[in-house]
Amino acid sequence: MSERWDSVRVNSQPPPERALVNGLLLTLAQDEDLSDQACRQLEVFPGLTLGARNGSWLPAVLEASDEEGAHKLHEEIAEIPGVLHVDVVSIHFLSEGIDESCPSESL
């Protein structure tokens, strides 16, 4: 896979206050009907952006208002028939208090 990093896509949705953004990797059932059905449900799942499916694996991004909300949504996604696992593959903190500068930039 080749990647040029000067072509970042943007999404114009307004942000919820104090949002969390989690990268997810969903493992879908081998059964095609069941996994297709799961994909249809996931497409309309609130706060979920789906990437391109690759076999049994579906990349996704979940936005939530806080940790508790994110945990609840993870559980709901995991309970959808045809979803075998939900792995958190990245976490983004949008809350205050995170230092955005690189370490030692003060040099």
Next chain:
Amino acid sequence: MNNASLLSRRQFCITSALSTATVLAAMRAGRGSLVAAAPQKSGGSGIRWEKAPCRFCGTGCHVRVGVENGKVVAIEGDAKADVNKGLLCVKGYHAGMILYGKDRLTQPLLRKNGKLEPITWDEAIDVIARRIMDQPDRFAIYGSGQWTIPEGYAALKLIKGGLSNNHIDPNARLCMASAVTGYLSVYGVDEPAGCYEDLDRCDVLILWGNNMAEMHPVLFSRVIDRRSRGEKVTLIDLGTRTTRTTDYCDHKLLFRPHSDLAIANGIAHLLLKRGTYNRAFVEKHCAFRFDTEEPSLQGRPATLEEYRKSLEPYTPEYVEKISGVAAKDIEMLADLFGRPELRITSTWCMGMNQHSRGTNINRLVHGIHLLSGHFGTPGNAPMSLTGQPSACGTVREVGTLVHALPGGRVVTNPEHREFTEKIWNLPAGRINPKPGHHTVVLWEKFCTPTDKGGDISTILVQVTNPGQSLPNLHKLFRGKKGLKDKFLIVSDVYPTATTDLADLILPASLWVEKSGMVGNSERRTQQWFKMVEPPGQARDDCWMLIAIARRLYELGHPGMKDKSGEFLFTMKDESGMAVPIWDWKHYYDISVDKQLFEEYRKFTTMKHKDLAPYDEYAKARGLRWPVVQQKDGTWRETKFRFSEFDDPYVAKGADIQFYHSVTKDDRALIWFAPYEKAEEEPDQDYPFWLCTGRVLEHWHTGTMTMRVPQLRGAVPQSYVEMHREDATRLGLKNGDLAELKTRRGVIRLPVWLDGRGKPPKGSLFVPFFDQRLLVNEITLGAVCPISKEPDYKKCAAAVSKV
């Protein structure tokens, strides 16, 4: 943060999160589909593509680097590379971006009256040379497994051949030293016998405290891909916390920290008790060994009966009591090792190496493989994995260690010194026979006032970040603060926790801004050419070393001349004219790497680690040593060492031959080592085990990966993982700030519950990549008595809500 910037950050987060997840989806779907989705591009787009090994870990993946207008603009996995066959991990895909962080160091800086001020390179080199001239025996070089092979070789030659000083050690002391002493004491020679093909051929893979899914994801994918193709591979996770690797494993065996020693003994005990060990293999190829009272590499001879008797207490029930692993699971492991038809591979990394009995646990795992005969055929292998691109090639093979000389030689051996002096054309006796200070002592001495025995006054640090990676930082690094006669020189690419205390900072070239050679975990030596210019006045580490040597020569240091009166690093062009490579303008007039490598090659045959000529590596995606020339003039690499079917140095009919045996009889040694308690265990005041480690997205201290927005965005700061029940009891919720306290200090960081890693009750895990949350301020620093490698995986800690 205003609304506009929050919006922009959110959009960025979504994009990078999806990118990360997409890459991982492709990895899980299998290499084949990823390669199919990403055909290798050729010319035509204006991008020039060249090959290089990845800058990060010890896996040794090859990448194709796309260069346009003097800048790296694209990265691809190299489908021609055996190691990764087109696949890369998320760090690898972003490797090009590490060059372009906005705070690259671009000019030498000297601290004057507490403030760093720009100076010229001439001034910088002169300052260093005069410090060395003043006190040559109090000078030290601290490097790493990120030194290229020529860089490490030049550093070794400068300090040992030029200054008659052995104070040179690498950060690999902190990560691989126990693997080295394990190999040396079992086989008499360092590094694995097998290779990554063992992962393709094994029926059972046992991960000894090894989170391969995050630390060596491309290797892990080789195993997982086999499953997706319908092959049966049994994965066993032996660990102290649940990780992403655990999710894929058939058996998840959580053990009490430090009790892996007991587990290994429990397996060996059952193999002997049941008579399921491989008697023929043991009788023909092995001997037994116990440690002496003063731990050593050699130990003392023992009999099978002594060995058997020492193992008797390690019944499954006793091991369960110590380790928490069910007796039936100990029996299951022994059952597997007792089945000769199975191919079993064991892998490990920091879990076994960063262990205050690191040499012993390495010995015991090798011992199980030898005792059961699961050795020497494809798929049957004990294999340590490395964390740096050239921990093997530079540190372990070149020998950038306090006791070592190139090619497996040691300073304490007169014949080795004599040979080295001959190759370097030095007068007899130039090389000092006394080993220098190993890493922990070296930094302790540097942080101790001179009048109180602190006999190291100047350290040159290259390609590593000890201000973040040393244990017990208050004692071993911060202690330097305020000591007027100590001088810290740091060559790096970005400001780090180490440059914070530096007196002189040297801006360095990074990765494809210079040429290089490295050696990976499977004995594979790899090469690349410089592709882009370094920024500003940044220059190659190897040039810095040669320029320092030349300035010392000009100042009249006698060690900078060889026996013929020539400069130690004299290099000539094809016409035989000497080239002034110490002058940066002329450094790339010739291939300094090639000349240093060709000289180094002369050292490599003694331990049968033969290397091919430089030009062979320029053509290949790496070659595994011993690389031996064939009758037709071609060069053949060796995949399986000590095995007659593949290793040209094994005698015909020997089947297996440990030709560097400690006991000089071609036998490997099976060691007994007892279970012992950890140096510091939880108690009433500090009731938790604290373990430190890495995450997928960040490489070691995060110096490079924290400059890559996608990687930094994925995991922007450190955290503490703990069990939900422990958190609830302490009133902590996900994201709450917790205070971690040990006998060395206190740090505060957010709690992550039920995240990627899940420690059992009573355990904590903190990654060490975040310079703002230095977990090594509170780690212990106890070392293995043989390897001198510190234990970063266990100490006692207390937690409270802030």
